[in-house]
Amino acid sequence: MAETDGGSPTKIARGLLEARLILITGKGGTGKTTFASALALLAALRGKRVLLLEIDSQRPALTPVFGVAPTYEPQQIRDNLEIANLTWQEALQSFLASLVPSRRIVRLILSNRMVGRFLDFTPGSREIVTLSVLGDRVGDYDLVIADLPASGHAFSLLDITRSAMGLFRSGPVRHRAEELRELLTSPTTRMVLVSLPEEMVVNETIETYQKLDRYELISRPPVVFLNRATLPTFTDEERTLLGRLCNSELSPLADEFVRAGRWEDELEQATAASQARLLETLPEPPLLVPPAPPGGIPREVVGSVATHLGRLVGISRRELRWE
Amino acid sequence: MGVTRFNMEAWLDRTNLVVCVGAGGVGKTTTAATLGLCGALRGRRVMVLTIDPARRLANSLGLKNIGNEQTQIDLEALGLSTDGELWAMMLDSRSTFDGLITRVSPDEVSRDRILNNHVYRHMADTFAGSQDYMATETLYDLVDSGSYDLIVLDTPPVKNALDFLESPGRLINFMDERVLRWFLHPYDANAVFGGKLMMGTSAVVFRLLAYVFGRDFLEDLATFFQDFQGLYEGFVARNDAVVKLFRDPGTSFVTICAPTESSLDVAVFFQEELKRRELPRGGIIVNQVHTCEGEQHDAKEILGALTRTLSEDLSPNTAATLLARLGMAHRRLRALGQAEAALARRVRACGAGGGFYQEIPRLDGNVHDLESLHEVGRRLLVPADVL
Numbered sequence: 001m002a003e004t005d006g007g008s009p010t011k012i013a014r015g016l017l018e019a020r021l022i023l024i025t026g027k028g029g030t031g032k033t034t035f036a037s038a039l040a041l042l043a044a045l046r047g048k049r050v051l052l053l054e055i056d057s058q059r060p061a062l063t064p065v066f067g068v069a070p071t072y073e074p075q076q077i078r079d080n081l082e083i084a085n086l087t088w089q090e091a092l093q094s095f096l097a098s099l100v101p102s103r104r105i106v107r108l109i110l111s112n113r114m115v116g117r118f119l120d121f122t123p124g125s126r127e128i129v130t131l132s133v134l135g136d137r138v139g140d141y142d143l144v145i146a147d148l149p150a151s152g153h154a155f156s157l158l159d160i161t162r163s164a165m166g167l168f169r170s171g172p173v174r175h176r177a178e179e180l181r182e183l184l185t186s187p188t189t190r191m192v193l194v195s196l197p198e199e200m201v202v203n204e205t206i207e208t209y210q211k212l213d214r215y216e217l218i219s220r221p222p223v224v225f226l227n228r229a230t231l232p233t234f235t236d237e238e239r240t241l242l243g244r245l246c247n248s249e250l251s252p253l254a255d256e257f258v259r260a261g262r263w264e265d266e267l268e269q270a271t272a273a274s275q276a277r278l279l280e281t282l283p284e285p286p287l288l289v290p291p292a293p294p295g296g297i298p299r300e301v302v303g304s305v306a307t308h309l310g311r312l313v314g315i316s317r318r319e320l321r322w323e
Numbered sequence: 324m325g326v327t328r329f330n331m332e333a334w335l336d337r338t339n340l341v342v343c344v345g346a347g348g349v350g351k352t353t354t355a356a357t358l359g360l361c362g363a364l365r366g367r368r369v370m371v372l373t374i375d376p377a378r379r380l381a382n383s384l385g386l387k388n389i390g391n392e393q394t395q396i397d398l399e400a401l402g403l404s405t406d407g408e409l410w411a412m413m414l415d416s417r418s419t420f421d422g423l424i425t426r427v428s429p430d431e432v433s434r435d436r437i438l439n440n441h442v443y444r445h446m447a448d449t450f451a452g453s454q455d456y457m458a459t460e461t462l463y464d465l466v467d468s469g470s471y472d473l474i475v476l477d478t479p480p481v482k483n484a485l486d487f488l489e490s491p492g493r494l495i496n497f498m499d500e501r502v503l504r505w506f507l508h509p510y511d512a513n514a515v516f517g518g519k520l521m522m523g524t525s526a527v528v529f530r531l532l533a534y535v536f537g538r539d540f541l542e543d544l545a546t547f548f549q550d551f552q553g554l555y556e557g558f559v560a561r562n563d564a565v566v567k568l569f570r571d572p573g574t575s576f577v578t579i580c581a582p583t584e585s586s587l588d589v590a591v592f593f594q595e596e597l598k599r600r601e602l603p604r605g606g607i608i609v610n611q612v613h614t615c616e617g618e619q620h621d622a623k624e625i626l627g628a629l630t631r632t633l634s635e636d637l638s639p640n641t642a643a644t645l646l647a648r649l650g651m652a653h654r655r656l657r658a659l660g661q662a663e664a665a666l667a668r669r670v671r672a673c674g675a676g677g678g679f680y681q682e683i684p685r686l687d688g689n690v691h692d693l694e695s696l697h698e699v700g701r702r703l704l705v706p707a708d709v710l
Contacts, residue, residue: 028347029586059592061585099535105527112528122544124445125536150347167445171537201348237637238645244633245626254625256615260652261645263613294655295662298584
């Protein structure tokens, strides 16, 4: 395993923004898009030209965040920040165009029904083409942030760079797979895993890390965000008293308060347990991010997370000009 | 008021196949396991089948691992007697695929030729969609075996579409004879086409594919399809049977979500998709709902005296600081409950006419053993709202 950034949340967060390519994944519902968007906003404010993209989404998650549906061609949505959706058809077109000089021939290939079926089914062709176009974008920006699918599918996507070696033994696709593997393991490429203080989510985070590490798809430790973390506030004595209240006869109204207290206490303990498990299995400590206020629309949730991460990298809420 | 309620027990008793759909992270696997357990406790022979690449089903059944084999879950730990059985299985696409090839191959030589083919090995191992093909294969086998009264299918977390319903169609599309013939003829030694068919567009396109993907790869692919050709009819027949099964009145698609903006968005989308495809909608389950009924009250007024009595041996401030914390926690929980209720109204509206609507309150602690599943099950089977 490669070197770590040595501990402190500030160092880890600042180090992350030095990357050229950030790949974000995590179990479904953990907040991948939120973190991708928040990091993109912060990097753009630090003066980097940023491209934030989704991979072949039929219903882009970035739409409710920025109020604009991302298209294949990057669109600028604020200073230094562009968003895009790497749709498969368009990705294929530009992939072929990069290999075949004649536009007419590219059109000929794309309009052939058999080719459509061939590519639809051929294992790995979709993944390689999409990743390849993603790789091409990296040179055009200071930072590309990719909001990948949920961890199982994201792993299949990245792993294609390895399995393609056995599958495609010659030709440009093979060559692209080799280049992409180099890109994934480059020291300026960082993996971000978004996790939650829940046992099963933490398990999946750990499994994802172990698989990426085992198959050498990463060269640096992933940055793990423990989202919706509740920091400890209860003192031992308060917890003792809460326990005594739980064992007492309570009116329904009093019970509501005690139940709320137990809920909060459990959230704190779940956070502490998740943090401990991540600490013992991952090379770097997770960064804890508190929950956004309830009922927030995606844009507000992004604002809340960006504000929190902004503190780590020295960007104030005012500079963010977001909510 | 005499509002009609939806009888969840009767629904579960008359259903033979439950397909759980929804976004990731909403407790879909736990709900599938719970429905399975409920069915078993009601005396039925139940199989819970997950095609989720993560090992969540095993987790929620309190097991370390469940493999590609049908595994019976020991219900005695619950101390409840039932004639029913609970089985679970996690789809491993590689073993299922290998099993399928072994079954349909005419002899050992052709079997080994397919199993050792580069393309086959990569397709079975790494192709993201192969799980979906195999899910329908396995489902077909399980139904065909007649061993189960109820099958609960937990689908992978796809956010875009009911992909797993479509993938077998994609395979069949490709295996279509015309496509195969087009694709195979440059490699078919017996074909007589003397350059005529391969002139023009086809030849150009083919040469380009060979250039882009490499000639070796196309040859591997051709060998694979030549060997696979004989299996085509079997695939079509099985796929047709599964498509019919999905439309059967004994089948119920249940949309599962959590009270969060993003998962409800996906739930709304699934409702639309199920309607569009005319698939039987069983209902909607909203998991992990926070409830906090109480009005805004002063914690000190309600709990002041009791906390003082209970904290006599603790530091002097403990009662006061805990009360402040309880007040804050209560406000937070109420705000959360209200925000969730507002979100839930949206998904209810789009589910109209589609079976039941059931909210499951959030349980204290993680659900990862049979007892807590049983607890969730009790809440799941209480009469629900009618959509």
